Every structure is written in structure tokens, then in C-alpha cells.
Amino acid sequence: MHKISIPNDYPVELPTPDIEPYATGNTGVPFVWQFDSGVPGPNVMVSAIVHGNEPCGAIALDWLLRQQIRPVAGLLTLAFVNVAAYRAFDPADPNATRWMDEDMNRVWDKSVLDSDRSSSELERARELRPILDGIDVLLDIHSMQHLAPPLMMTGRHVRAKDLARKVGVPERVVGDAGHAAGRRMRDYGDFDDPTSAKTALLIECGQHWEAAAGALAHESMLRFLVATGTLTMDVLAEYADAPAQKCFTVVEAVTIESEAFRFAQPFTGGEIISETGTLIGHDGDSAIFTTADNTMLVMPSKRLWKGQTAVRLATPDTQ
Numbered sequence: 001m002h003k004i005s006i007p008n009d010y011p012v013e014l015p016t017p018d019i020e021p022y023a024t025g026n027t028g029v030p031f032v033w034q035f036d037s038g039v040p041g042p043n044v045m046v047s048a049i050v051h052g053n054e055p056c057g058a059i060a061l062d063w064l065l066r067q068q069i070r071p072v073a074g075l076l077t078l079a080f081v082n083v084a085a086y087r088a089f090d091p092a093d094p095n096a097t098r099w100m101d102e103d104m105n106r107v108w109d110k111s112v113l114d115s116d117r118s119s120s121e122l123e124r125a126r127e128l129r130p131i132l133d134g135i136d137v138l139l140d141i142h143s144m145q146h147l148a149p150p151l152m153m154t155g156r157h158v159r160a161k162d163l164a165r166k167v168g169v170p171e172r173v174v175g176d177a178g179h180a181a182g183r184r185m186r187d188y189g190d191f192d193d194p195t196s197a198k199t200a201l202l203i204e205c206g207q208h209w210e211a212a213a214g215a216l217a218h219e220s221m222l223r224f225l226v227a228t229g230t231l232t233m234d235v236l237a238e239y240a241d242a243p244a245q246k247c248f249t250v251v252e253a254v255t256i257e258s259e260a261f262r263f264a265q266p267f268t269g270g271e272i273i274s275e276t277g278t279l280i281g282h283d284g285d286s287a288i289f290t291t292a293d294n295t296m297l298v299m300p301s302k303r304l305w306k307g308q309t310a311v312r313l314a315t316p317d318t319q
């Protein structure tokens with residue numbers, strides 16, 4: 001196992017529900033459940049714990065399964081993804097178990113999945129692949145290293161941004177093309193095909209272990225399932241209207257090229273930098289500046305390693 005050593009600044013407020021009762025699944029794939037309404041409609045999936053130290057999605061799926069919620073149209077598929085890393089989670093060292101061998105949200109290139117390379121994450125991705133091939137609409141639930149405003153990441157295509165607006169939360173919606181280090185599950189196959197109708201969203205619910213991330217995972221999952229026609233409006237009875245959303249598009253992913261990347265300030269993400277040409281950080285000897293007014297910093301990383309994304313820069317959409 002490749003343990004990650006990063007000091008933790010945040011309290012662990014969220015519990016990690018026991019998901020072992022869901023191990024058998026009912027699809028032939030462990031920890032994957034599928035319910036058929038018997039009525040025509042899309043195959044809609046909600047996935048959790050692609051990263052083992054992000055319990056908010058597991059909390060949402062655990063609730064849905066315990067309540068025995070069933071779809072009113074189409075199929076509802078529920079997947080606990082990186083179970084091995086989730087099982088290894090230790091609240092005393094909560095950054096250590098994001099993955100076992102490698103980042104499971106960077107292995108979803110078909111060429112990588114088809115290769116003979118092996119890792120805990122690749123084996124699990126290959127097991128999940130036939131399920132994912134049948135999915136029409138995906139919500140993949142994540143959380144962030146830093147305390148920052150939640151984000152809905154929509155990939156490159158307008159159809160996912162349209163779905164994010166139908167879901168209605170969180171307030172900030174970000175179109176993006178992923179990471180140089182490898183393809184995310186939300187960009188797998190047809191989800192990233194401009195000609196396909198298949199759509200995927202990735203929500204970042206807040207800091208990994210803050211209580212509010214658990215609440216947003218729950219709310220966004222229910223709103224997503226209503227937006228896709230899988231559940232009816234009554235499941236949203238306890239929620240007030242969501243505030244108006246703001247949409248952004250990532251214009252640059254800053255990929256680390258040196259062995260020594262450092263930020264110019266202790267950024268945590270969500271900062272909107274009004275002036276073009278503001279210094280963000282240094283990658284070795286080269287300085288990195290904003291290249292547009294009102295640039296939002298998207299998820300500055302603590303894992304400042306060569307080849308990884310240090311931060312993404314997004315600008316507001318003109319609407």
C-alpha cells in the first residue's frame with residue numbers, strides 16, 4: 001500500500017458508516033446494488049468512495065439503502081467504489097488512505113483499463129467497468145482536502161452543465177476537462193463523448209470530514225435523483241429552494257513540471273482573484289500568474305508532486 005503522508009488540519013466530524021452489510025451486492029459485483037422500477041427510464045447511478053477517505057458519499061448511499069428507496073422509473077444503481085481504501089480509513093491519520101496503490105480517479109482511460117498493468121484500484125475499476133458501461137447518468141460523490149465552497153464538476157460538455165442546473169446545488173458549477181495525470185470515472189467512455197447523451201456529474205461536497213459535506217451529499221443525491229426522474233419531488237419536502245447558481249469553466253489546469261512547486265499564498269480553493277497577472281505560485285523557477293480577471297482557484301492541492309495538478313483556474317461563464 002502506498003500511504004500518503006500529509007499533515008491534517010481538519011477535525012473528523014463525519015462518521016464512516018459500516019458498509020459491510022452491502023458487500024454481496026445484487027449485480028454480481030461486490031458492493032454494487034441495482035434496482036429496476038419496471039418502468040422505462042434511464043439507468044441512473046450514484047457512486048461513493050472512489051477515494052477511501054471521503055465518507056460523505058458512503059453516508060448518503062447507506063441512508064438510501066437503509067430506507068429501501070426504490071426508483072419510480074428506470075434503474076437505480078448504487079456503488080461503493082474503492083472499498084479497500086475505505087476499509088483502511090483511520091480517523092487518526094485520515095489523509096493516509098485516499099487510495100491503496102494509486103488514485104482511482106485517474107485510471108479510467110480505456111487503454112489503461114485494457115493494459116496488463118495491475119493495482120488494487122485497477123482491479124476494482126475492471127470489476128466495475130461492465131456496470132459503468134450500462135449507466136446513462138452518473139453522480140459521483142466526492143469531497144475536498146481544504147475547507148472551501150462546494151463545487152459541481154461537469155466535465156467538458158454542455159449537457160452536464162444543464163443537468164447540474166436541474167440538480168440546483170451546490171451554488172458553484174464548474175466545467176472542466178480533468179487532469180493530465182489520468183482520466184476520471186466521470187469522464188469514462190461515453191460520458192466524455194460529445195455525440196453521446198450519457199451524462200456524468202462529480203460533486204465536491206466540502207472538506208472531507210466536515211459535517212456539512214455529509215448533509216450536502218444527501219441533499220445533492222436526492223435532488224439528482226429527482227432531476228433524472230428516478231424519484232419524485234416529495235423526497236425534497238424538507239429542502240428550501242436552493243440559491244441561484246454561478247457557472248464557471250476551467251481555462252487552465254496547472255500541472256506540476258518541477259520537483260518544487262509552491263503556492264504564493266495559503267490558498268484553500270474558491271478564492272476569486274479579481275486581477276489578471278496576480279501571482280499564484282512558483283513551479284521550480286517559473287512564476288505562475290492568473291491570465292484573466294475574476295479567476296476562481298479550483299481545489300489547490302496539498303499533494304504537490306511532479307505530474308499532478310497543483311490547481312485549476314476557472315473563469316465565470318458569460319450568460
Ligand SMILES: [Zn+2]
Binds near residue numbers: 050051054
Ligand atoms: Zn475525491
